[in-house]
Amino acid sequence: MQRRRVYAVTGVPPEWQAYAMAKYSRSSQSLQESIQELTADRTRKFLNTMYFKYGHASIADMAHLSFGVEGISLWAAISLVDEQLWDGQERSTRYQPFKQTGYYGPAGAPCGYADGAQWLMDRYEQTTQEWIGRLEAQYPRPDGMAEVAYANSIRARAFDIARYYLFLGVNTSVGQITSARTLERQIARMQADPLPEIQALGADLKEAATEAAPFDFAAHQLEPLIGALPDALQRPFREHLAPYPVAPTLVKYADASPYQQTVWTDLAAIARELLPALEPTNDQPVTLHVNEDPFDAAVASLLYRVSDLSYGQIRERVAGLSAGEKKDVLEAALQKRGAHDEWLREFQGAPLAFDILMDIGGYRDFHRHRRSVQIRQAWTTRHGAAIPEPMVGTDAEARYEADMAKAARYVEELAHWDPVQAHYLLPLGFRCRTLFRMDLSQAAYMIRLRTKEGGHFSYRRVAYQMYEALAALYPSFAAYLEPTNPDIDDPLKRM
Numbered sequence: 345m346q347r348r349r350v351y352a353v354t355g356v357p358p359e360w361q362a363y364a365m366a367k368y369s370r371s372s373q374s375l376q377e378s379i380q381e382l383t384a385d386r387t388r389k390f391l392n393t394m395y396f397k398y399g400h401a402s403i404a405d406m407a408h409l410s411f412g413v414e415g416i417s418l419w420a421a422i423s424l425v426d427e428q429l430w431d432g433q434e435r436s437t438r439y440q441p442f443k444q445t446g447y448y449g450p451a452g453a454p455c456g457y458a459d460g461a462q463w464l465m466d467r468y469e470q471t472t473q474e475w476i477g478r479l480e481a482q483y484p485r486p487d488g489m490a491e492v493a494y495a496n497s498i499r500a501r502a503f504d505i506a507r508y509y510l511f512l513g514v515n516t517s518v519g520q521i522t523s524a525r526t527l528e529r530q531i532a533r534m535q536a537d538p539l540p541e542i543q544a545l546g547a548d549l550k551e552a553a554t555e556a557a558p559f560d561f562a563a564h565q566l567e568p569l570i571g572a573l574p575d576a577l578q579r580p581f582r583e584h585l586a587p588y589p590v591a592p593t594l595v596k597y598a599d600a601s602p603y604q605q606t607v608w609t610d611l612a613a614i615a616r617e618l619l620p621a622l623e624p625t626n627d628q629p630v631t632l633h634v635n636e637d638p639f640d641a642a643v644a645s646l647l648y649r650v651s652d653l654s655y656g657q658i659r660e661r662v663a664g665l666s667a668g669e670k671k672d673v674l675e676a677a678l679q680k681r682g683a684h685d686e687w688l689r690e691f692q693g694a695p696l697a698f699d700i701l702m703d704i705g706g707y708r709d710f711h712r713h714r715r716s717v718q719i720r721q722a723w724t725t726r727h728g729a730a731i732p733e734p735m736v737g738t739d740a741e742a743r744y745e746a747d748m749a750k751a752a753r754y755v756e757e758l759a760h761w762d763p764v765q766a767h768y769l770l771p772l773g774f775r776c777r778t779l780f781r782m783d784l785s786q787a788a789y790m791i792r793l794r795t796k797e798g799g800h801f802s803y804r805r806v807a808y809q810m811y812e813a814l815a816a817l818y819p820s821f822a823a824y825l826e827p828t829n830p831d832i833d834d835p836l837k838r839m
Contacts, residue, residue, distance in 0.1 A: 358407040358408055358409050358590050359407050359593055361379075361406060361407060361408075362594065363387040363390050363403075364379045384588065388593050391594060392593065402525075405524075405525050406523070407523060409522060411519070411522075411549065412517070412518075413518045415445075415517065416448070416518070416541070417447070418513070418514055418516050418772075419448075419513065421434050421517075421518050422711065423534060426718075427526055427530055428717075432522075433518070434516060434517070437705070438499075438500055438504075442468065446514075447461050447511070447515055450765045450768060451540065457758060459754075460751070460754035460755075460758070461513060463750075464771060468506050469506075472506040474740070475501070475505045475506060475734070476502045478740075479734075480498055482835075497835075497837065504732070504800050504801065504838070505732045507772055508729070508771060510705070510771065511751075511770055512704070512769070524595055527591070527594075527595050527598070529686070530546070531598040532598050532599060532600060533546075535600035536604035540765075550598055553594075557588075558590050601684075603681050606680060607676070607677060610677075611647070611650045612650040613676075614647075615647050624654055624727065625653075625656065625657060626654075626701055626728070629702060629809055630812075631656055632696060632813035632814060633655060633698075634696060634697070640659070640670075641697075642691050645779065646677050646688070648719055649721065652722070652724055654701075655779055656699065677690070689717050689718075689719065693717075696783065696784065696814070698780045698810055700778055700779075700810075701727060703775055703802055704723075704772040704775070704776050705802060707778060709800060709803045710778075710780070710794070715782065715783075715789075717781040718780055718781075720778040720779075724767075725752040725774060728774070729771065729773040731744065732773070734801070748774070752774075787810065791826070792827065794806075795807045795827045795830060797833060797837060798837040801830065805830050807827070808830050
């Protein structure tokens with residue numbers, strides 16, 4: 345009788361581990377025995393046969409790869425992490441020396457780009473210092489609170505206000521851990537993106553996985569010991585410890601999909617024909633939609649992505665479309681789909697659909713919630729900028745509004761050079777519209793987590809409006825939610 349054993353496995357290259365797990369599931373060997381028989385050649389041959397020839401896609405789920413992705417724009421980082429089955433961390437804007445990390449400079453950008461970027465960086469620094477002084481005057485250090493803790497709390501609150509001046513072009517870094525299957529999808533999606541930086545980042549990810557030598561911590565730790573050996577003895581150690589690309593086989597065919605490169609252009613053309621020229625309704629930051637017909641919901645979601653109208657406006661229009669017009673939308677979305685292209689996320693559904701209009705900084709916090717289907721519209725100045733809550737009613741409010749109007753002018757002037765890349769200068773204070781589809785448990789989790797005291801005032805207010813919308817529709821469910829009213833706020837507490 346077999347004895348129960350549970351043990352961790354480490355020190356195995358990701359593709360070898362995927363092969364070992366797949367081989368293990370197809371034999372009576374123990375996992376240790378499977379791993380001990382591994383070689384690079386056996387792994388390559390097995391994956392070429394089982395993964396590519398026979399299409400056992402789940403094998404790629406068992407190869408997990410770690411990447412450091414540094415010196416990319418906030419815009420590129422948003423694209424990078426836009427995967428539902430993704431694990432990682434992006435640097436928080438509260439901990440970055442932006443004077444040192446700088447901002448991304450698109451190739452061929454006119455001098456107005458650098459002028460606008462530097463002006464926004466200067467206003468970010470000035471606003472940070474201004475609000476450190478204002479907050480210190482407004483909230484003196486309580487007795488018993490350590491000076492370091494007090495200073496950190498004040499600076500965090502000041503950064504929460506100043507971050508509205510940061511823009512999509514400022515540099516950041518991301519650490520990610522993904523399966524090879526997610527990485528394939530991520531690379532193909534990014535290489536099909538219209539933004540040159542994101543295309544190049546997709547190519548860099550592929551090269552880092554399939555060709556480049558990874559940073560090997562164990563070899564790095566052993567290097568001083570190997571270096572102390574005589575030259576004749578160093579060679580066999582270095583050959584044995586030579587870094588091996590993390591996924592030379594599994595993601596070698598990940599390339600830009602022709603379907604992904606054309607589908608949104610095709611849908612945008614359909615949307616221009618079917619949707620009326622309306623001003624978007626921006627009076628409600630959060631609107632909850634339920635009881636949708638799956639077919640109409642898919643059509644509305646596809647049109648939503650390539651519009652700037654509210655979801656309610658689009659649903660109303662879709663309800664009046666003929667069967668032929670709805671079919672035209674579906675054909676634009678599906679007729680060019682290749683054998684390896686997945687269905688668009690717009691076809692994924694959940695009982696609750698929150699149409700949320702919020703500042704880009706707050707959206708980045710909401711974007712981290714993976715158990716939801718997120719459909720974001722393109723960046724635009726058309727929805728205006730949100731005002732940081734602590735500024736409302738102060739003498740700083742008018743200055744801020746003038747600054748955001750100036751930033752919008754920079755974007756609009758740069759649009760003559762490039763209507764897409766001009767939005768690198770879009771400050772995080774400007775609002776964006778996103779449809780978040782989720783089930784009741786995910787809504788409850790987001791409401792509880794994102795309304796907690798100490799969170800950013802922007803997302804706390806939006807999460808509480810999610811609670812109010814859900815409670816109004818399902819009063820019996822409201823009793824089980826755990827919101828914290830954003831009016832309850834300790835200014836010296838920040839998560």
